[in-house]
Amino acid sequence: xxxxxxxxxxxxxxxxxxxxxxxxxxxxxxxxxxxxxxxxxxxxxxxxxxxxxxxxxxxxxxxxxxxxxxxxxxxxxxxxxxxxxxxxxxxxxxxxxxxxxxxxxxxxxxxxxxxxxxxxxxxxxxxxxxxxxxxxxxxxxxxxxxxxxxxxxxxxxxxxxxxxxxxxxxxxxxxxxxxxxxxxxxxxxxxxxxxxxxxxxxxxxxxxxxxxxxxxxxxxxxxxxxxxxxxxxxxxxxxxxxxxxxxxxxxxxxxxxxxxxxxxxxxxxxxxxxxxxxxxxxxxxxxxxxxxxxxxxxxxxxxxxxxxxxxxxxxxxxxxxxxxxxxxxxxxxxxxxxxxxxxxxxxxxxxxxxxxxxxxxxxxxxxxxxxxxxxxxxxxxxxxxxxxxxxxxxxxxxxxxxxxxxxxxxxxxxxxxxxxxxxx
RNA sequence: GGAGACGUCGCAUAGUCUGGUCUAGUGCGCAUCCCUGCUAAGGAUGUGAAGGGGCAACCCUUCCGUGGGUUCAAAUCCCACCGUCUCCGCCA
Numbered sequence: 001x002x003x004x005x006x007x008x009x010x011x012x013x014x015x016x017x018x019x020x021x022x023x024x025x026x027x028x029x030x031x032x033x034x035x036x037x038x039x040x041x042x043x044x045x046x047x048x049x050x051x052x053x054x055x056x057x058x059x060x061x062x063x064x065x066x067x068x069x070x071x072x073x074x075x076x077x078x079x080x081x082x083x084x085x086x087x088x089x090x091x092x093x094x095x096x097x098x099x100x101x102x103x104x105x106x107x108x109x110x111x112x113x114x115x116x117x118x119x120x121x122x123x124x125x126x127x128x129x130x131x132x133x134x135x136x137x138x139x140x141x142x143x144x145x146x147x148x149x150x151x152x153x154x155x156x157x158x159x160x161x162x163x164x165x166x167x168x169x170x171x172x173x174x175x176x177x178x179x180x181x182x183x184x185x186x187x188x189x190x191x192x193x194x195x196x197x198x199x200x201x202x203x204x205x206x207x208x209x210x211x212x213x214x215x216x217x218x219x220x221x222x223x224x225x226x227x228x229x230x231x232x233x234x235x236x237x238x239x240x241x242x243x244x245x246x247x248x249x250x251x252x253x254x255x256x257x258x259x260x261x262x263x264x265x266x267x268x269x270x271x272x273x274x275x276x277x278x279x280x281x282x283x284x285x286x287x288x289x290x291x292x293x294x295x296x297x298x299x300x301x302x303x304x305x306x307x308x309x310x311x312x313x314x315x316x317x318x319x320x321x322x323x324x325x326x327x328x329x330x331x332x333x334x335x336x337x338x339x340x341x342x343x344x345x346x347x348x349x350x351x352x353x354x355x356x357x358x359x360x361x362x363x364x365x366x367x368x369x370x371x372x373x374x375x376x377x378x379x380x381x382x383x384x385x386x387x388x389x390x391x392x393x394x395x396x397x398x399x400x401x402x403x404x405x406x407x408x409x410x411x412x413x414x415x416x417x418x419x420x421x422x423x424x
Numbered sequence: 425g426g427a428g429a430c431g432u433c434g435c436a437u438a439g440u441c442u443g444g445u446c447u448a449g450u451g452c453g454c455a456u457c458c459c460u461g462c463u464a465a466g467g468a469u470g471u472g473a474a475g476g477g478g479c480a481a482c483c484c485u486u487c488c489g490u491g492g493g494u495u496c497a498a499a500u501c502c503c504a505c506c507g508u509c510u511c512c513g514c515c516a
Contacts, residue, residue, distance in 0.1 A: 039475095039476065039477090042475075042476060042485080043476060043477070043485095045485080046475095046476065046477090046484060046485040046486085047477095047484080047485090049484090049485065049486090050484060050485070052496080052497090053485095053497085055496075055497095056444080056497045057444070057445095057497080058496095059444075059496055059497070060444045060445085060497085071496055072496090073496085074496035074497080075496055076496095077496080078495085078496060078497085373473080
């Protein structure tokens with residue numbers, strides 16, 4: 001949710017933001033109109049209510065002779081107030097409805113346009129030349145099956161398409177990755193957290209995932225709970241309705257959780273292997289910072305992501321996501337994409353978003369300052385996910401189907417240097 | 425799953441039976457000031473949140489776990505839900 005007061009003062013910023021996202025700038029004016037309506041009806045209600053309270057109070061003091069007249073007056077007022085309140089509530093609901101449709105304001109410098117209008121900030125590392133090495137790389141599923149690491153057939157048998165088992169070295173590899181990520185986070189001063197993965201509607205809505213992309217989220221109607229698509233949700237909700245003290249610097253949490261995504265609307269996309277799945281694990285960084293520190297924190301989160309990519313020795317690029325491809329809550333987003341040899345394309349491995357005060361305002365997360373309480377800024381970023389296994393297997397494979405273990409991970413795999421196939 | 429108790433302004437607590445003077449009292453804590461010749465004691469004032477109006481001083485509305493209801497009027501009465509605790513049952 002964006003700030004109504006600043007929207008009133010300077011609606012052009014919001015209109016420009018909407019245009020950059022390829023969204024409708026008209027929505028801004030609808031919000032402003034609804035706000036005006038709401039304030040008018042609210043004032044009317046409050047004035048009537050104040051009068052009613054006065055009259056009501058005088059009932060007790062009235063003499064027996066006056067009482068019937070006063071009571072009648074009070075009764076009439078009560079009717080009016082009830083109607084006025086209903087009108088004011090309706091106007092408030094309409095404003096809320098419109099306001100929650102408005103996504104966060106994009107920051108200056110974010111490229112305008114849609115999914116393909118990203119800007120490449122840098123490219124790090126060099127993809128291997130498999131032609132020069134004299135063999136055709138196998139894809140991650142072939143490699144994973146030969147290593148006895150990935151079993152998508154049984155995943156489909158038990159749970160359906162886009163489910164999988166990680167077995168043997170596959171399971172160990174995921175634990176190694178996530179443990180490495182947790183260690184990195186710990187070293188950077190994050191508090192490790194294992195989060196709930198089922199959350200209440202208000203938390204899911206507060207993080208902005210029930211807007212346009214509500215279809216992506218699993219919902220359990222019997223209990224009215226949502227399965228999180230990332231621990232960002234639970235970590236954003238962690239301090240909901242709290243007033244924080246950020247005088248000692250940002251509050252940083254590293255969440256470890258399973259993540260669930262319906263992948264609605266991605267039929268036929270990335271159907272092979274474990275690139276796009278309904279359930280995976282992730283270590284996620286989450287920061288609560290003062291609004292003026294958000295941009296610097298965003299750079300720091302990106303830095304820690306790149307350090308993780310360096311640890312597993314993958315070639316990647318960093319992109320500045322275009323406005324139209326930002327989530328509802330994000331004001332800016334950087335993705336790190338690793339090179340995927342068999343598809344000759346880059347694959348998103350991490351994503352870090354600066355949500356400015358958007359989530360905090362919805363969730364009621366504030367900090368106390370001299371000038372009063374104000375919403376904080378929230379940011380998130382990926383440190384590792386199950387998907388990283390895809391890039392690690394493909395980029396570090398050898399001609400015989402074995403896989404070289406990047407040095408940074410060996411300590412988490414009992415010193416193992418090579419993953420050996422268990423079948424041809 | 426069954427039975428019961430409880431949920432009040434940072435913390436503690438009064439108020440709920442018997443609806444109106446609750447504009448929610450008191451203590452602690454905190455802040456500012458005063459007094460005091462001293463690592464003490466005392467005194468005064470202030471002390472939450474959200475929203476609205478006003479150039480401003482300031483005023484108004486809402487909030488007593490949440491949401492409904494009864495009533496001219498609800499912290500107080502009724503209903504549902506949530507949470508905490510105790511006991512019993514069941515089970516890891």
